[in-house]
Amino acid sequence: MPATSRRRPTTRKGRPVLTREAIAAKALEMAGTQGFPSVTMRALAAELNVTVRALYNYVEDRQDVVDLALGLMLDSWNPPPLDPTAWEESVAGYARSLRKLYRRWPRALLVSLDEDAPPTSVHPNRLLNLDRFLQLLHGIGIGFPTALEVHRHLSLLMLSFALVVDRPATRATTDHGTLVPDVWLAAHADLDLPALRQAAALPIPTADTQFDQLVSVVIAQIRSHLDAST
Template identity: 40%
Template structure:
């Protein structure tokens, strides 16, 4: 009888690729990848060159795909600025050798911003919202104030009128 014929079993390797069959393979879009691409564009051309359409085109997605991850362009600009500020490393300043300390500080900052020079013009191109501010942005001010306090007070210099 045909129903009694036993078919030999064929070992089939599982093909679990994590996607449904027939769907094209796409790059994974993340907030980090959006921020990185924005930083690259803004670093070369300034924030004025960053539009949602340009960003989507550069990333090979639709603008709607970007809006699935961020609410608007301002959020992207804020996230880029937070990334830039949090990436800054500040050297220690030595009040006893203040001239050299300032050279070390500004050379360090210049070297760090050399990768994305146009990003520093964010104040001219954009407005950072309160969500885009980072407590680390005050770090340079705190270091400078601490430096001046240790430099001026032991020498009897007045810091004000």
Template identity: 35%
Template sequence: MWARDAARRRPKLTREAIVAAAVGIADAEGVDAVSIRRVATELGARAMSLYTHIERKEDLLDLMADEVTKEILIPGELPGDWREAISAIARSTRAAMRRHPWLAEVVSRRPGVGPNALRHVEQSLAALSDPRIRPEWRPSIVSAVDDYTLGFVIRETLRRETPARYGWDPGERDAFIRSFLGEPGVAEEFPNLAPLLAGDAPRAADADADAADDEFERGLRWLLDGMARDLLPE
């Protein structure tokens, strides 16, 4: 009797609940841990019951990616200056991808065509509504900023996860490379790399979150400086 009553009081299974549970699993354990069966277990439901809402895992991944893409959207009005506006979107993109490291992997192998992905593209194009920027240039600018941001996040995610995944940190990596460069005749083959690894401390961007922020902002500024020089009239 009590079991039947508990079953009747079980919260109704919804697509939103399924996606939220899957996002939680991916955030904690990585996207490979996500499966229909695992999500069902998390929700206290039978796997077959999820198939009334989600037909296959690939659909679930698309829904997950689009759900967290909502976090990228800038609320309210964008800054009036195109550089400030597109920079705000790039920072928001990086922040969301740092909260959900699996997102970079999913969007790199599946096209983002959900409503929030489209809203992100629309907002990015709106950020470039400066009349001096020709409309046909705007998609290329958006792609370049997205590519820079995605590449940066992938690299810093690897930096952050390498110790846990592979058992060594950036300082140990650099020490290994230095020992290789110290072999007779090897350093001469890498005259530009060897000076970067002099000393025992890991590079600042590997060791300090503030340094990574500075590195991101500097690279973004270089990218936008180049665009401004190349695309905008004097």
């Protein structure tokens, strides 16, 4: 019979076996839905069904937990190869990689507002992937100041898209992508809002359609810089 690898037990005497990986995964799950302020040592221990004291056998403190969670998140950010000869698809692929990352853990994106992370804890992928994107734009003739401007624009669009469009869409709400929810207009039926009411009556584009429109805006921005330089 072929040899089979033994799996590490997930419980011992009815209690879960802790690892740094398990702690990171649970902390990221909590941060992704509720934000990093929800990740306290007491709450994390309760989610893992262990004692707070048990956590300290694997992590130094809460900052260690946050660093582990962020590391796990950014380990999964792997954009496709970026090719200057196919720059439009490369930009779209880079944006799709961000969308996939943000969509999985939307509230964790606010970590820069919620936490004070030391520079040494910055994940290499945050630097390497940005460098590769800048190289892509520089390779098609975009100067670095303008390339940084494009990346800032893309990052801001992706952040707002993840929180305002994708997150509500995954929660099965009906108002993602709307200019204003119908209930707002109904609550102010006395206001004279002809343009707004007419716009609100239009079909709501899907999240995927809105994402494609976002990418088109960024590509058009890049193309305008290329046209200006020539």
